[in-house]
């Protein structure tokens with residue numbers, strides 16, 4: 001077999017497989033190395049398995065409200081073992097279809113750990129592959145925290161918790177970022193006693209303050225205990241002492257505080273902290289080696305990885321500079337209701353001349369019909385252009401996408417308000433929040 005390629009990609013997660021497909025679409029002869037399962041963390045240990053479980057637990061939560069909707073169900077119970085198996089089935093199905101999809105483009109997939117032998121050659125399974133360009137897409141893994149080493153039994157990381165087919169009753173979640181918040185919501189929906197501790201002063205520290213405050217309210221409603229501005233002082237014989245003096249005796253700890261890059265062996269790269277340093281075109285200090293996705297530390301999100309991958313292939317194939325603005329990448333936290341944001345928070349704009357509008361979803365007919373009234377859409381503008389949006393709402397993941405388009409295309413409010421928003425929908429909250437920037441939401445009484 002001729003082992004010469006235009007492009008070698010190490011890592012078959014969202015960054016790697018998207019790059020591979022795009023490369024073949026652009027006519028590059030491509031080889032993709034994956035040491036574990038195609039789909040990476042996203043498909044196997046991240047986005048898809050957690051959202052599959054969350055869908056089941058949200059479904060169960062809604063089922064408990066059935067009477068309110070005129071539906072009688074006498075026996076409401078869940079079987080976590082079945083939820084666990086469903087999660088595995090979904091992952092397996094996608095793994096199979098994704099592998100076929102990648103192969104359908106003519107990508108050569110090599111199963112095994114790849115090492116760099118030189119800037120233009122990769123070794124895997126005893127074979128050498130010559131590659132004109134190389135993309136590193138080796139992703140990230142959970143960090144080990146000193147004093148809180150994950151043993152897979154009492155202290156678990158986000159990989160290990162997905163391996164459990166039953167869950168204990170008292171669970172301590174360390175960290176209230178996306179992973180910690182989503183799991184706390186899963187545990188609470190399954191009637192577990194969940195406690196979250198967060199070192200920062202607010203839950204979801206990267207979110208706008210109104211979002212963090214609303215999450216506090218939602219946690220209280222879901223009976224999730226939380227302590228902010230708090231850390232673990234010590235863990236001894238399964239007894240956890242917190243910095244606020246509280247002593248907890250959980251059955252299990254989920255450690256959800258940060259991820260570190262996975263780097264391939266063979267060549268040393270310049271680093272930015274622990275992550276591979278890249279320039280605006282995601283080039284490393286080797287001209288023909290690029291690093292996309294979690295391992296460059298820009299943003300640890302699947303859609304960010306995919307976007308970087310597309311950009312780099314277009315750069316390699318056509319010389320087009322990569323368009324990537326991390327400030328315009330949306331974030332979503334799943335669960336009921338969803339939480340999503342893009343762009344600047346109000347804290348970032350303090351001291352500047354900005355406009356803000358906050359529209360409660362309770363004012364929407366659709367929210368009343370669905371009995372989903374706990375949420376809001378908050379929008380921020382500068383010089384009549386949207387610069388940030390923050391939603392706690394059913395369908396927030398889709399609502400925020402509308403703001404991404406507005407921000408990316410620098411639309412002014414008068415252009416946005418020429419757009420039709422269907423009724424009754426949650427998208428009307430987008431329309432109403434933008435109307436609110438002019439103090440003229442239709443579904444709210446006048447400002448006092």
Ligand SMILES: Cc1cc2nc3c(=O)[nH]c(=O)nc-3n(C[C@H](O)[C@H](O)[C@H](O)COP(=O)(O)OP(=O)(O)OC[C@H]3O[C@@H](n4cnc5c(N)ncnc54)[C@H](O)[C@@H]3O)c2cc1C
Nearest residue numbers: 011013014015035040041042046114139293294300301302
């Ligand atoms: C619990 C959890 C939930 C998440 N939820 C979301 C979400 O809802 N939305 C979202 O956008 N993001 C989410 N993420 C983040 C998302 O999973 C990552 O940002 C994304 O997977 C990064 O993609 P990647 O391709 O850079 O790396 P990865 O997905 O980590 O893939 C890297 C791949 O490289 C392979 N590899 C590594 N070294 C080698 C080598 N030497 N040779 C061959 N193969 C190698 C690995 O086996 C792996 O398959 C979540 C993450 C976690 C942990």
